[in-house]
Amino acid sequence: MPKYVVTATNVTLNGADISSACASATLELTSTDVDVTDFGSGGWTEVIGGLKSGTVSLDFHNDYGVGAINTLLNPLLGSIATVTLRPNGTATSSTNPLWTATVLVNSVSPISGAVGDLATFSVSYPTSGPVTSATA
């Protein structure tokens, strides 16, 4: 896939397509650094990868309609939910991989916004367990 402009990221929450309520999506995966520096390191620090973790960050346009983002997300507070992300549309392929993460919904923002602004809110959830990607 060539370089592209982000317009069609596909985001689902527990199977519900929430893409049209979402303005930004980020999946960040990290690994801790484990220091293994010793006398044989030649004066440099040495590290190896430790435990992996991830964060799913999403910016939403708020909507209280039936089946809309507010009614989907708020009841999940304190629960584990499944989030999937594809970079460009709903068809999974080698150039549009499907990332699946189990996240802890540890915060919600039922009310957010200043006078005159579009009602938006942002969340950032830690992943729980492995984050997988699929190309088919």
Next chain:
Amino acid sequence: MASIAEIRDGIATNLSTISGLRTTTTIPDNPQPPVAVIQPSSISYDRAFQRGLDEYNFVVTVIVGRASERQAQRLLDLYCAGSGSSSVKTAIESNRTLTGVIQDLRVTAMRNYGTITLGEVIYLAAEFDLVVYTQ
């Protein structure tokens, strides 16, 4: 996704709640004031993924009469008010989804209260900025 024509018609319908105010979609050469001219000014596409939200900006130019008419200024003052039966803001926001055509709208500002020249006639007018969110 709502069309520009549908949005404009909806705004016109809301403005029709102001007694005596006509609406049109193009600036007339020979306006019959008081008249509100509804025109799109800009569109910001892709405010959400997968065409989930576009942001339209409209300008409603309200022309009330020849600048020399004292009554015209009084009338324009009423149209510019933030509330009341002649308030353009109140009328346009009286049905903020345009009966389900859009997600939401808001009249954000009044500007350029003053004269405009159409043909060889100087009219008194004011412009109202609208932001429209549509899916």
